[in-house]
Amino acid sequence: MASNVRKAQPQHLAPPIPPAPPLPPVPDDVALPGDKLCPVCASLELTPRRFIVWPDEPQYGQPGEYLDEAGFVPLALVTNMKKNIHCPLCRLLLATVMGNRAVPDVDGQGRPLYIGIRWGTDGRESDPDDFSNNLSDIRVIFVGLVLESGRDTNLGYLFASISLLVNDAPPNTPCSALRFLPRPVRGDVIDFDLVRWWVAVCEARHTPCDPSQIMHEMGWDPPQTVVPAFRCIDLERDCLTLLRNVPVPANFRYAALSYVWGRAGSEDAFFKTLQANVAEREVPGFFAREENQRRLPATIRDAMTVARRIGIRYLWVDSLCIVQDGTGAEWLEAIRKMDIVYGAAYIVICASGTFSAFDGIDGLSPSRPRAKPRAVEQIAEGFRLACRDSLAGVADDIPGPYPYGFRGWT
Incomplete structure (x- = not known):
């Protein structure tokens, strides 16, 4: 249960902003x-x-x-x-x-x-x-x-x-x-140098965006202490990792994916974490296996790439990080605490321009260009x-x- 004691107001120490990436050239057809x-x-x-x-x-x-x-x-x-x-x-x-x-x-x-x-x-x-x-x-x-x-x-x-x-x-x-x-x-692929710079500017300049600020204002404790069986995908070890009540680094941060599941030909297509498979998914290297890469819904697989390119080690995705056939008060409490999971995330990746979890994220490769540029x-x-x-x-x-x-x- 979350503590009722309000924590002291976090002090926002603004990190230095790195130099802006070079300006892309203006297209010749302007x-x-x-x-x-x-x-x-x-x-x-x-x-x-x-x-x-x-x-x-x-x-x-x-x-x-x-x-x-x-x-x-x-x-x-x-x-x-x-x-x-x-x-x-x-x-x-x-x-x-x-x-x-x-x-x-x-x-x-x-x-x-x-x-x-x-x-x-x-x-x-x-x-x-x-x-x-x-x-x-x-x-x-x-x-x-x-x-x-x-x-x-x-x-x-x-x-x-x-x-x-x-x-x-x-x-x-x-x-x-x-x-x-x-x-x-750029109109073809996502410019991750620019995205990383945006994130650095936000961290240095936008105090209200700081997850610790949001947590303080809402009176929330960290998800790893209040969300039952809180897991994230460890993108360095390529597996799920249980973070509930375990020591985490002081600079621990994770990304969360916001997306729509949509429809599929079968429930198996969503590649959900279940009680029967959660243990094997916590084995390092699980998500790196070729057969599992193929089974991952494209939007989730692409979100892993986005988080890596931004430089974030952990990613939270509901279908993988919550045991979907869980029962009882613990499972219900995990569902109820999803607002804390999103609020505490360092960034939220919003796959808003998709119809389902199988559409993927545009702009990760020239074969799937972004929407029209500015x-x-x-x-x-x-x-x-x-x-x-x-x-x-x-x-x-x-x-x-x-x-x-x-x-x-x-």
Whole structure:
């Protein structure tokens, strides 16, 4: 049973952030033959310098807002922008507001829709424990689907925005601004150098993400002390390892996989851990055997690869780490404590773009490329703008069509 005694507030000692990995080159096909800004987009007179908040500006380092008081300004009808196939900014705005989805010409009442824009800022957190109050380091253009009056229809992505590609930052751009400008991302495979750097930045800068902080706030004890028969996959020894009430290193950390099981032709296909096979799965080398590699559902096998590439030794997966045919109070308690298992994880690998445990994770090899990369358009020579991830755009097709988005918990 978990202790009722609240522990002292953990002290977050920020580790140093390693240097950022080199910027990937911008694809050669960003500039298309015949590209030219349409008259409406040209009238905005955009330049790279406009996307940086410079130290000599009154707004520099001041609290910013996601949305300025003026609201959206209708730029052009969606129908007209769709016709401007040679205008790079029209293409980028349409790609940003709805991602992969088709941008509607009218709303549900048949009223014509416009692409609306408004300026905003982004930057450093004024309070490391409050992500909602950022300082002004860069400028962004927020994009929305609006009516002729400028009223937002809320049909587009929340906080959809574009900004300057970091590769084109002007000389002497403050280092604080460089952190927040969008950067090119490989479209074929996952860039694990970049992922490891993101994790390092999060560990150093994002105190609320620290599992010990989460555990303290929730009044939780570590899973290895409160979850019955708590097991993880030891990716160095390639087997399950029982961690319940055993000494673990001070820097013990594990990844957890969040995914959907889906359907299979038989229950055996899920390769579940059962009372009859748990002992053999705790033998070193079990998961490394060729026959067992073949039987592992692809999403779980790929999650093992992801954890290894990030540098995490232990991985928790429900179908393998909980004895699935267990009975009694101990088994039920393990199910009830899954919130602690996910909350205490160093990272959670979310296989959200899948229909089942057999789909795998895109981007681990060129034969299974990632989803389309970030939209980038060249506005002029040496001046490119890019879509920034909106709240909906992070998981572009969730909740549909994937079942992950319809679950009661993730």
